[in-house]
Structures are given as structure tokens and as C-alpha cells.
Amino acid sequence: MMLVLDSTPLIYLAKTNLLELLEKLPEKKIVPHLVYEEVIVGGKKRGAADAFLVEKAIDRGIFEVRSAKNKKFLWTLARIPGMHEADAEVLALARELKATAIVDEDKARSVADVNDVPNRGSGYLLLRLSKIGLLTRGEAKAKLDEMIKAGWRCSTEVYSEILKSLMR
Numbered sequence: 331m332m333l334v335l336d337s338t339p340l341i342y343l344a345k346t347n348l349l350e351l352l353e354k355l356p357e358k359k360i361v362p363h364l365v366y367e368e369v370i371v372g373g374k375k376r377g378a379a380d381a382f383l384v385e386k387a388i389d390r391g392i393f394e395v396r397s398a399k400n401k402k403f404l405w406t407l408a409r410i411p412g413m414h415e416a417d418a419e420v421l422a423l424a425r426e427l428k429a430t431a432i433v434d435e436d437k438a439r440s441v442a443d444v445n446d447v448p449n450r451g452s453g454y455l456l457l458r459l460s461k462i463g464l465l466t467r468g469e470a471k472a473k474l475d476e477m478i479k480a481g482w483r484c485s486t487e488v489y490s491e492i493l494k495s496l497m498r
Contacts (some may be wrong), residue, residue: 336434337369339455340365344379345380355455358394361384362416432451471496474489
């Protein structure tokens with residue numbers, strides 16, 4: 331199984347010092363080229379500390395940077411009103427690789443559903459880290475709260491579902 335990560339999950343996992351733990355997940359982790367440009371190139375220009383953390387994780391081999399090959403599908407997705415190009419590449423690459431897209435934006439998730447692209451959000455990664463014993467339930471909840479404090483947004487329903495899943 332493979333995971334294709336979007337910008338928001340990468341940024342907030344970096345802000346909460348979880349990138350190193352992701353290395354221990356058995357899934358191969360892919361960062362699309364456009365996400366790399368957005369998070370690292372754009373982030374460095376803004377002086378964002380998380381950009382340097384993500385770059386270091388890529389240099390260490392935690393993530394592999396790839397580009398979507400099916401440019402026609404990528405272009406079709408990118409033309410959908412409200413879709414960002416980086417989100418479109420996440421979905422296009424996930425479909426090509428038969429992978430799961432890790433995206434938090436509602437628009438990207440709904441476009442993924444319509445195009446039969448399996449998708450999850452940042453909360454899923456916290457749950458995975460907890461389920462395989464890399465974070466305790468309490469640590470996972472603390473990291474979730476830390477992500478929110480750092481600016482990550484989710485609905486109260488999503489927050490509640492993540493907490494319920496942690497307690498199972």
C-alpha cells in the first residue's frame with residue numbers, strides 16, 4: 331500500500347514533530363512534485379520552519395517525490411473550480427499508483443470520492459500511528475490538539491470521530 335500526501339498533512343505533521351514517526355509506517359509515502367514546490371520551495375521563501383523539516387524528511391528517504399504521469403487526468407482535475415493544482419496532482423498520482431490520497435480539504439476529498447480515489451485525512455495518520463503502537467492514545471490526542479493549536483482546521487464532527495476512533 332502507498333500513501334500520497336498533500337500539503338496540509340505534511341505541514342501539520344511537521345509542525346507537531348511527527349514526520350520521523352511516519353518513517354515507521356509500513357506504507358510507502360509519496361509527495362507529489364507540486365506539493366513539494368508548495369511546501370518546500372514556497373515555504374522556504376516564507377521562512378516557514380516546517381518547510382525545512384519536510385525537506386529533511388525527504389532527504390532522509392521518508393518520502394519519495396514523484397510527478398503524476400497522466401497529465402490529461404491531472405489537467406482535468408486542476409480545472410475543477412476550487413481545486414488547487416497540488417491537490418489535483420495528489421489525486422492523479424494516487425489514482426495512478428492505486429494508493430490512498432492523504433488530503434484534508436473538503437473539495438479534494440469530494441473530487442477524490444467522485445473519481446474513485448481512496449482518500450483519508452491527517453487524522454487517519456494519527457490513528458495509524460496509534461494503532462501500530464508508535465503513539466499512545468493520549469499522545470495521539472495531544473498531537474491532534476497540538477495540530478489544531480498550530481492552525482490545522484477540522485470540523486467538530488471530524489474531531490469527535492477521530493477521538494472515538496482513538497478510543498476503540
